[in-house]
Amino acid sequence: MVFTLLLAVQVAAAALALFASRFVKRYFDSYRIYQKIKHYPGPRSESLLLGNRELPSRPDRHNVFIEWNNKYGSVLRRRFADTHILQVTDPAIIAEALRNKDLDKQPLSKALNYFAGPHSLPTLLTSGSNERWKASRKAAATAFSTANMRAQFPNIRLACSQLIEVLKGMGPNEVVDMDNALCRESLDVIGRVGFGVDMGATHSLRDTDKSGEAMEATAGALLEADRRMNDPIRKYLFWRQDVRAGTAVTKRFHSIMQRLVDGMRKQRPEESSIAAHLLDIQDPETGKPITDERLLPEVSTLFMAGFETTGHTAAWVVYTVSQHPQVEAKIVEELKSLDLLATPEQPQPRPIQWDDVPKLTYLTAVIKETMRIYPAAGGASMRRSKTGKDVVLGGGKLVVPAGVALHMPITAVHHNEAIWENAKAFIPERFLEEGAEDAKGVPKVGGRQPQRFVPFTQGARDCVGQTLARLNLSTTLAQLFGSFSFRLAEEMGGPEGVRAAEMTSITLSCTKGMKMHAIARVPS
Ligand code: HEM
Numbered sequence: 001m002v003f004t005l006l007l008a009v010q011v012a013a014a015a016l017a018l019f020a021s022r023f024v025k026r027y028f029d030s031y032r033i034y035q036k037i038k039h040y041p042g043p044r045s046e047s048l049l050l051g052n053r054e055l056p057s058r059p060d061r062h063n064v065f066i067e068w069n070n071k072y073g074s075v076l077r078r079r080f081a082d083t084h085i086l087q088v089t090d091p092a093i094i095a096e097a098l099r100n101k102d103l104d105k106q107p108l109s110k111a112l113n114y115f116a117g118p119h120s121l122p123t124l125l126t127s128g129s130n131e132r133w134k135a136s137r138k139a140a141a142t143a144f145s146t147a148n149m150r151a152q153f154p155n156i157r158l159a160c161s162q163l164i165e166v167l168k169g170m171g172p173n174e175v176v177d178m179d180n181a182l183c184r185e186s187l188d189v190i191g192r193v194g195f196g197v198d199m200g201a202t203h204s205l206r207d208t209d210k211s212g213e214a215m216e217a218t219a220g221a222l223l224e225a226d227r228r229m230n231d232p233i234r235k236y237l238f239w240r241q242d243v244r245a246g247t248a249v250t251k252r253f254h255s256i257m258q259r260l261v262d263g264m265r266k267q268r269p270e271e272s273s274i275a276a277h278l279l280d281i282q283d284p285e286t287g288k289p290i291t292d293e294r295l296l297p298e299v300s301t302l303f304m305a306g307f308e309t310t311g312h313t314a315a316w317v318v319y320t321v322s323q324h325p326q327v328e329a330k331i332v333e334e335l336k337s338l339d340l341l342a343t344p345e346q347p348q349p350r351p352i353q354w355d356d357v358p359k360l361t362y363l364t365a366v367i368k369e370t371m372r373i374y375p376a377a378g379g380a381s382m383r384r385s386k387t388g389k390d391v392v393l394g395g396g397k398l399v400v401p402a403g404v405a406l407h408m409p410i411t412a413v414h415h416n417e418a419i420w421e422n423a424k425a426f427i428p429e430r431f432l433e434e435g436a437e438d439a440k441g442v443p444k445v446g447g448r449q450p451q452r453f454v455p456f457t458q459g460a461r462d463c464v465g466q467t468l469a470r471l472n473l474s475t476t477l478a479q480l481f482g483s484f485s486f487r488l489a490e491e492m493g494g495p496e497g498v499r500a501a502e503m504t505s506i507t508l509s510c511t512k513g514m515k516m517h518a519i520a521r522v523p524s
Contacts, residue, residue, distance in 0.1 A: 026082045027082050029082070029403065030079075030082035030083070030084065030403075033084050033401050033403050033404060034079075034084060036390075036399070036401045037077050037084060037086060037401065037404065038077075040075055040076055040077040040086065041072040041073065041076055041077075042068075042072055042076045042077035042078050043068060043071075043072070043076075043078060045079055049081070050080065050081050051078065051079030051080050051081060052078045052079055052080060053080065053081075055078070055080070056080060056230060057230045058504075059502070059503040059504060059505070059511065060502060060503070060504070061379065061504050062378045062379060062409070062411040062502070062504045062508055063411075063502070065087065065378075065379070065409040065411055065412040066411060066412050066415045068087065068412075069087070069089045069412040069415070069416060070417070074088065074089045074090040074093075074416070074418070075087070075088050075090065075093070075397075075398055083404075083405060084401075084403070084404045084405070085404070085405045085406075085407050086398070086400060086404055086405070086406050086407065087407045087408075087409060087412070088398065088406060088407070088408050089408070089409070089412045089413045089416050090394070090397075090398075090442075091413065091419060091439035091442050091450040091451060091452050092394060092439070092442045092443055092445055092450045093393050093394045093397065093398050094381075094408045094413065094450065094454070094458075095445040095446075095448070095450035095451065095458065096393050096394060096445050096446075097383060097393055097400075097406060097408065098381070098383075098408070098457060098458045098459035098461070098462075099445075099446065099458070099459045099460075100391060100393065102385055102386060102387050102389070102391050103383040103384065103385060103386065103391055103400070103406065104128050104129050104383060104384060104385075104386040105126070105127075105128060105129065105382070105383060105461045106382040106383065106384055106405060107122055107126070107127055107128055108122065108123065108126045108127075109229050110228075111225045111226075111227075111228035111229040112126075112225050112229070112304070113297070114225065114228065114235075114250065115221050115222060115224070115225035115250065115253075115300065115304060116296075116297035116300040116301055116304065117254065117257070117293075117296045117297035117300060118251075118254050118296075119293055119297075121293065121294065121297055123297040123298060123300075123301045124136035124281070124290075124294065124297075124298060125137065125140060125298055125301045125302075125305075125464070126301060126305075128386065129386075129460065129461070131284040131285075132283065132284060132285075134284075135281050135282055135283070135284055136281050136298060137464060139277040139278055139280055139281045140274070140277065140278075140302075140464045140465070141464055142277050143194075143273070143274040143276075143277035143278070144274075144464060144465055144466075144467045144468055145467070146467065147272075148272040148273075149193075149467050149468060149471055150354055151270075151272035152192075152193040152272055152273070153354045153471070153475075155189070155192035155193050156189050156192075156193060156468075156471060156472050156475050156476070157351065157352060157475055157479070158192065159185050159188040159189045159192060159202060159476075160185060160475065160476045160479045160480065161351075161479070162185075162188070162202045162203070163181060163182075163184070163185045163202045163476075163480075164479060164480065164483050164484075166181075166202060166203070166204065166205055167181070167483075167484065167518045168483075168520060168524060170205075170518065172517050172518065172519040172520065172523075173517065174517070175489045175491070175515050175516070175517065176205060176515070176516060176517070176518055177205075177513035177514060177515050177516075178315050178318050178319075178486065178513075178514045178515075178516045178518070179311065179312060179315035179509060179510065179513045179514035180205065180215075180513055181202075181205055182310075182311040182312075182314040182315045182318070182476070183215070183219065183307060183308055183311030183312065183315075184201035184202050184205070184212075184215050184311070185201070185202050185311065185314075185476060186306065186307045186308075186310040186311040186314070186472060187199055187201045187214060187215055187218060187303065187307045187311070188200075188201045188202050189310075189468075189472050189476075190274075190302060190303055190306050190307055190468075191214070193273065193274065193468060194273060194274035194275060194299075194302060195260050195263065195264065195269065195273060195274065195275045195299075196269055196270055196273055196275065197260060197263065199214040199215075200212075200213070200214060201214050201215040213252075213256075214256055216249070217249055217252040217253040217256055218253055218256075218303055218307060219308070220246070220249035220250075220252075220253070221249055221250040221252075221253035221254075222304060222308065222506060223246070223505075224246030224247070224249060224250050225250075225304075225506070226505040226506050227246065228246075229506075253300070254296070254300075257296050257299050257300045257303075258296060260275075260299055261292055261295055261296050261299060264278070264279060264295075265292070274302060275299075278295060278298055278299065279295075281295075281298070302465065304506075305463075305465060306465050306468065306469065308376070308506070308507045308509070309376040309377055309469065309507055310376075310468075310469050310472055310473065312374075312376050312507050312508060312509045313367075313370065313371060313374070313376045313469075313473060314472075314473055314476055314477060315509070315510075315514040316370050316371075316373075316374040316376075316508075316514075317366060317367055317370045317473070317477055318477075318480070318486050318514065318516065319486075319488065319498065319510075319514050319516075320366070320369075320370045320373070320374075320426055321366065321481070321486065322486045322487055322488050322516065323426075323488070323495060324426060327366060327426075327428060328481070328485065330362050331362060331363050331366060331481050332481070333362075334360065334361070334362045334363060335349075335363075335478060335481060335482050338356055338359055338360075340352055340356065340478055340479075340482045341482050341521065342482055342483050342520070342521040342522045343521075343522065344522055347522040347524070349479075349482045349483065352475055352478055352479055352482075356478070357471065357474050357475065357478075360474050360478055361432070362428070362432070363474060363477060363478055363481070364431070364474060365428040365429065365430075365431035365432050366428040367470075367473050367474065367477065368428070368431040368437075368453065369426060369427065369428040369430065369431055370426075371453075371455040372414045372420075372453060372455070373414065373415075373426060374508055375410040375411055375414055375455045375508065376455070376507045376508055377410065377455070377456075377463075377507060377508075378409060378410045378411035378414075378504065378508050379409055379410075379411070379504055379508075380410060380457065381407065381408040381409070381410065381457050382405050382406070382407050382408075383405070383406045383408075384400075384402075384403075384404070384405055384406065385400060385401070385402040385403075385404075387402070388402050389402055390402055408457075410454055410455060410457070411508070413452065413454060414452075414453070414454075414455075416452070419439050419441075419442070419452045420452065431453075435449070436453070437451050437452065437453040438450070438451060438452065439451060439452035456469070482521075483520060483521060484518045484519060484520055484521060485519045485521060486516045486517065486518055486519070487516060487517045487519060488515070488516055489515035489516055489517060491512075491515055492512055492514070492515050497512070498510055498512075498514075
């Protein structure tokens with residue numbers, strides 16, 4: 001008995017010593033890195049041990065990135081625990097960094113791997129730039145080709161037509177959360193375009209409705225992933241009711257994804273669908289198609305990456321247009337010229353066609369200006385040295401030591417007063433000018449003018465689904481504005497209320513949703 005007790009004490013002491021030595025080593029390494037970057041300016045740490053510990057859980061962190069950029073300039077340092085982060089908003093350095101092969105994407109957090117599949121395997125589409133990522137990226141890039149998007153265009157239009165019918169049934173006095181509605185619509189678009197399946201999210205906008213199951217499960221699982229990212233011990237607190245509910249909703253999401261995978265296996269999907277291309281992914285190690293265990297997280301990743309990003313963006317557009325009547329008037333004029341506007345003579349506008357999309361010049365400028373101010377994935381783009389060596393950028397202007405995370409927050413780039421005139425103002429017309437997306441006056445990188453408008457970032461790891469995102473936004477918003485005018489509901493508290501409720505979790509949205517009145521242009 002005494003011997004067992006002594007052994008247990010010794011094992012515990014050894015474990016503690018190991019933990020303490022690892023802890024000390026991590027902070028010692030961190031201090032050595034600090035010596036290399038301490039000449040950059042940056043905010044003071046709130047905690048000796050945890051650094052700028054409040055930032056990751058602040059819902060307004062996108063605005064903090066902007067504030068720090070204005071205060072400390074286009075290269076600054078900050079720290080979270082033993083990780084040093086260099087925040088960069090200089091377009092030339094960003095352009096170079098995103099094309100530098102020695103810098104690799106930071107893998108997804110474990111919480112997002114847990115969201116993606118029951119086995120918590122790292123997803124191929126978002127992992128480091130290895131052979132497996134290449135195989136998956138190639139399949140996804142082909143799936144999102146212009147030819148496939150053209151073939152799938154009727155499916156995009158259909159999801160929005162369904163939403164329009166539901167909105168018409170609600171009438172102008174009812175308050176509708178357009179953020180929720182547009183996230184549902186984007187979920188249905190991915191379901192139809194990707195997998196030939198109606199997820200049923202836009203059949204009704206009521207949460208309690210059975211048709212809202214896919215929406216409730218996807219949004220709920222993503223919220224649980226976000227909570228686990230901000231609180232690493234949350235997953236161990238299994239006795240808490242909210243944690244158990246989060247686990248249950250994630251399981252429901254996984255079973256919906258599993259049904260999609262089963263469907264793909266049972267019947268070969270349409271050649272232009274995303275599913276057909278995912279089935280073609282070959283595992284470079286075995287030379288065989290990837291297993292279901294690997295396929296399911298790829299399917300989930302497309303929903304995770306595509307549904308709230310597109311839905312929130314569309315909701316921000318509806319909001320910004322509701323605040324600028326002169327902008328709405330110009331959209332109306334454009335839609336009228338294309339015969340896409342509901343009028344008393346033609347209460348049902350002509351269905352939008354593929355060839356109409358490039359003609360939506362002004363609406364596209366409005367979408368871009370909204371994405372500049374409210375980039376849905378504004379906190380994205382984290383890179384690290386993958387060679388174990390320091391990476392030199394901008395001819396020595398920036399050295400990224402191995403072990404340091406290079407963060408290029410899109411929100412701060414899009415609000416950088418040094419490259420945007422009147423950055424705070426909503427001026428869609430700026431995107432009508434030739435070369436509006438270029439950072440003029442900034443030196444060229446590899447013979448190309450660096451970009452200042454980067455909602456999907458750039459380089460080999462940019463957004464693989466951006467063709468679908470752009471097409472969905474133009475098609476959906478043209479149809480919505482063709483049939484409705486939107487007014488912000490009183491309960492949102494006006495623009496100040498919206499501003500105060502801006503929230504960055506995985507994506508940028510508004511904690512209150514986006515409650516609006518949808519007023520039909522031609523009352524039925
Ligand atoms: C307005 C909508 C969207 C925005 C603003 C957006 C933004 C982004 C950004 C900024 C990244 C790069 C992050 C980084 O550099 O670390 C990214 C990556 C990605 N996006 Fe999107 N996205 C949108 C819609 C979509 C859609 C519709 C899909 C697919 C259905 C999608 C799939 C992906 C995937 C798979 C990646 C990872 C690519 C890789 O690492 O190789 N996104 N997105």
